[in-house]
Structure formats: C-alpha cells, structure tokens
Amino acid sequence: xxxxFLEIFEEWANDYDKTVNGQDPEYIEVFxxxxxILDEVVNNSVGTVLEFGVGTGNxxxxxxDKGHHVIGIEPSPAMREIAKVKLPKLSIQDxxxxxxxxxxxxxxxxxSSYAFHHLNDQEKEEAIKKLAKxxxxxxxxxxxxTLFVSDLARQRKIKEALDSGFLALAEDLRxxxxxxxxxxxxxFSDNNFNVSFKQMxxxxxxxxxxxx
Numbered sequence: 001x002x003x004x005f006l007e008i009f010e011e012w013a014n015d016y017d018k019t020v021n022g023q024d025p026e027y028i029e030v031f032x033x034x035x036x037i038l039d040e041v042v043n044n045s046v047g048t049v050l051e052f053g054v055g056t057g058n059x060x061x062x063x064x065d066k067g068h069h070v071i072g073i074e075p076s077p078a079m080r081e082i083a084k085v086k087l088p089k090l091s092i093q094d095x096x097x098x099x100x101x102x103x104x105x106x107x108x109x110x111x112s113s114y115a116f117h118h119l120n121d122q123e124k125e126e127a128i129k130k131l132a133k134x135x136x137x138x139x140x141x142x143x144x145x146t147l148f149v150s151d152l153a154r155q156r157k158i159k160e161a162l163d164s165g166f167l168a169l170a171e172d173l174r175x176x177x178x179x180x181x182x183x184x185x186x187x188f189s190d191n192n193f194n195v196s197f198k199q200m201x202x203x204x205x206x207x208x209x210x211x212x
Contacts, residue, residue, distance in 0.1 A: 005118050013078035025175045026166040032201040037144045044142045055113030057083035097127035106151025107134045113144040128191045141209040147181045
C-alpha cells in the first residue's frame with residue numbers, strides 16, 4: 001500500500017466491488033474465492049483488529065459482523081468515502097503501512113487484504129518491524145495477498161496474462177511488488193514471528209504470523 005500507487009487506488013475505487021465479484025474477466029482468478037479468502041482472515045483474527053487498506057470496506061464489514069472492534073487505515077480518499085457509506089460507524093484514518101496514527105487501544109490482530117504487495121521488499125521489512133511493536137506476545141498478523149513461489153512462477157503468470165490478452169493484469173504483475181514466499185517467510189522470521197501459509201487461489205495466499 002505504497003503512496004506511489006495512490007492514483008491507481010483512486011481509479012479502482014468505483015469499480016473495485018464489481019471486480020472482486022467477478023465482473024472483470026482479467027481479474028477473475030485473482031479474486032476467485034474472494035468471500036472465502038476474507039472469511040479466512042476473519043476466522044484467524046482475535047480481539048481488537050487494526051486493518052490496513054480498508055478499501056471499500058468488504059473485509060472490515062465481515063470483521064465487525066463478528067463483533068471485533070476495528071481500527072481502519074486507508075490512504076485513498078475515494079476508497080474511504082465508499083467504505084464510510086457501507087460502514088458509517090467506522091472511523092477510518094488516513095495512513096498506510098509505513099505512516100499511520102498509532103492506535104490508543106491494544107491491538108491483538110493486524111490484517112490486510114490485497115494490499116501488502118504495494119510495498120517493495122525493503123518497505124515490507126520496515127513495515128513488519130513497526131507492526132511488531134504494536135502486538136503483544138501471541139498477537140497476530142493475518143494478510144491475504146498475492147505471492148509467488150519463485151520469480152519464474154511470476155514470469156509464467158505474466159506470459160499467461162499476455163497470451164490471454166489480459167494486458168492490464170500483465171501490467172499489474174510487472175509493476176507492483178509481488179514477493180516470493182521465501183522472502184515473506186524470512187521477513188517474518190527475522191522479526192520474531194512464527195509464520196504459516198495457505199494458498200487460496202492461483203495468486204493469493206493466506207499469511208498467518210504469530211508474534212513470539
């Protein structure tokens with residue numbers, strides 16, 4: 001969720017919900033099992049939840065419906081406005097993974113969906129160091145995000161997108177900072193987390209990291 005992508009977030013805002021619901025052929029696989037993916041994040045969340053990249057509020061609503069107190073962070077003004085209509089009682093603050101208002105409450109779980117890949121690897125490491133300081137022992141980070149098992153796997157997906165005429169998807173895969181699973185595992189391990197992974201579709205993995 002780097003600020004360098006803010007213009008893209010603004011462009012996506014009005015069409016995002018249609019896209020996640022399968023109405024854009026280019027992104028059907030990226031968002032396959034979308035509700036299940038969000039449910040997995042919710043089911044692995046405990047206590048007070050800090051969410052980065054609230055977007056249009058889809059994950060946020062599910063977490064709130066489960067009775068959790070949610071603190072929302074979202075850099076896109078257009079996304080915030082849409083989320084506020086869905087969730088008028090939610091306070092959504094301007095911020096991102098690297099620059100955000102520190103919550104007054106003790107945070108037990110930090111979540112995001114389809115957002116962490118907007119940071120490069122160095123920024124990802126910086127973000128996890130900051131987030132670790134917010135968590136108690138046993139606190140959790142639960143992210144649903146695009147990962148690849150290798151650079152070769154990513155290049156194959158780019159070729160598949162181009163062969164299918166999915167030029168926007170191919171451009172996303174080239175431009176944004178989709179990490180390798182090994183890199184994410186190292187970042188969390190280096191910052192005192194136990195981490196596990198579950199693949200949800202051809203692009204998206206569930207990342208569950210518990211602070212030791």
